[in-house]
Amino acid sequence: MTKKEFIAASEKVFMNTYKRVPVVFVEGKNCTLVDSEGNKYLDMVGGLAASGMGHSPDFLVDAIQSQAAKLMHVTNYYWNEPQYDLAMLLVDNSFADKVFFCNSGAEANEAAIKLARKYGYKHFGESRYEIITVSESFHGRTLGTLSATANENYREGYKPLPGGFKQVPFNDAEALEKSITENTCAIMFEPLQGEGGLTPASTQFVEKVKELAEKHQLLIILDEIQCGFGRTGTMFAYEQFDLKPDIMSLAKTMAGGFPIGAIVATDKVAEAWKPGDHGTTFGGNPLACAAGVATVKEIIKQNIPEKAQKDGEYLKEKLDGLVEKYPFVNKTKGKGFMIGLELDFPGNEVVERAFEKGLIINCTSGNILRFVPPMVITREEIDHFIQILDSIFSDMK
Numbered sequence: 001m002t003k004k005e006f007i008a009a010s011e012k013v014f015m016n017t018y019k020r021v022p023v024v025f026v027e028g029k030n031c032t033l034v035d036s037e038g039n040k041y042l043d044m045v046g047g048l049a050a051s052g053m054g055h056s057p058d059f060l061v062d063a064i065q066s067q068a069a070k071l072m073h074v075t076n077y078y079w080n081e082p083q084y085d086l087a088m089l090l091v092d093n094s095f096a097d098k099v100f101f102c103n104s105g106a107e108a109n110e111a112a113i114k115l116a117r118k119y120g121y122k123h124f125g126e127s128r129y130e131i132i133t134v135s136e137s138f139h140g141r142t143l144g145t146l147s148a149t150a151n152e153n154y155r156e157g158y159k160p161l162p163g164g165f166k167q168v169p170f171n172d173a174e175a176l177e178k179s180i181t182e183n184t185c186a187i188m189f190e191p192l193q194g195e196g197g198l199t200p201a202s203t204q205f206v207e208k209v210k211e212l213a214e215k216h217q218l219l220i221i222l223d224e225i226q227c228g229f230g231r232t233g234t235m236f237a238y239e240q241f242d243l244k245p246d247i248m249s250l251a252k253t254m255a256g257g258f259p260i261g262a263i264v265a266t267d268k269v270a271e272a273w274k275p276g277d278h279g280t281t282f283g284g285n286p287l288a289c290a291a292g293v294a295t296v297k298e299i300i301k302q303n304i305p306e307k308a309q310k311d312g313e314y315l316k317e318k319l320d321g322l323v324e325k326y327p328f329v330n331k332t333k334g335k336g337f338m339i340g341l342e343l344d345f346p347g348n349e350v351v352e353r354a355f356e357k358g359l360i361i362n363c364t365s366g367n368i369l370r371f372v373p374p375m376v377i378t379r380e381e382i383d384h385f386i387q388i389l390d391s392i393f394s395d396m397k
């Protein structure tokens with residue numbers, strides 16, 4: 001089959017949920033993807049921030065191959081070693097005492113929502129169920145996480161959605177304070193928003209979250225699915241605030257591109273669950289966890305948080321140069337290896353032109369080019385990326 005025939009055949013068999021670029025990737029190494037016709041691309045999307053340590057790094061291939069040959073799956077009726085090892089890595093490197101594994105980001109947020117509700121129910125009774133989330137947030141595509149997600153585009157046609165959520169404008173401390181009622185059990189947000197356009201939480205907002213949480217005995221849920229595991233310059237983004245969450249959701253980079261999700265929480269909150277309160281068949285299976293152990297160990301060994309901070313600063317300086325050079329490039333957003341460029345116009349055309357020049361980028365919130373590359377990207381690759389963007393902008397003048 002030619003590429004065209006393959007795509008036509010695929011269009012016939014797949015539900016029409018994705019607007020896909022007409023390319024078939026067959027191989028990847030570090031920051032490079034190779035398509036079915038042998039063309040190479042510099043990847044600044046990194047599997048949507050999931051291939052955090054690059055495509056098929058040797059350490060991950062080895063870990064998956066050897067675990068696959070030993071034991072791929074047992075259910076959570078039994079203990080398994082890779083699950084323990086990954087849990088210990090998460091506990092030792094975060095605020096948390098306890099871990100629950102699942103298979104994706106949305107599933108992690110479902111678990112976070114359920115744990116917060118159960119905690120509210122146990123400590124304060126049935127009326128304590130409401131979770132405050134923020135504008136431009138993205139927490140996933142299940143019905144529960146869609147209710148938590150503010151973006152109306154994702155919700156249209158799926159109503160009625162589960163109740164028990166209230167949205168306030170992001171970083172509006174006053175609105176947050178006003179939204180609290182005797183029904184509120186938790187406040188949930190991303191420390192640095194991903195899909196919503198790379199907007200960070202402000203210190204003032206975080207201070208208000210802490211004050212209200214303490215005053216009203218509310219839980220703080222942080223969604224670090226996209227910004228966790230070093231991407232913003234620290235192992236977890238919350239470390240850059242004077243903030244200790246009660247629950248944190250994780251996924252994406254945790255197993256380097258192998259599907260996995262988790263929530264971590266303090267003992268005090270986690271004890272709201274007893275056997276039977278929540279569960280999953282595949283969550284925490286030995287294969288996914290072995291991939292997670294290998295990935296998190298490598299993130300620590302290579303000091304990826306420091307690399308993201310330093311090379312992220314280098315990347316930002318270069319992007320700032322484009323902001324100065326082109327009047328239609330408004331500003332950079334985000335930090336580390338979770339960074340974007342706000343344009344005066346929709347970013348689709350830039351994404352398409354970049355693709356033609358062998359560069360994979362993505363656009364979010366209409367006019368924000370988002371760059372979440374594998375964090376092993378080299379400075380030479382950053383320079384090459386900037387050169388391509390520069391040439392595209394220069395043609396658009």
Ligand SMILES: Cc1ncc(COP(=O)(O)O)c(C=O)c1O
Pocket residue numbers: 048104105106107109138139140141190194195223224225226227251252
């Ligand atoms: C912050 C955040 N939360 C949740 C999700 C949902 O994760 P998943 O697509 O693995 O369900 C995403 C995915 O992009 C995300 O960026």
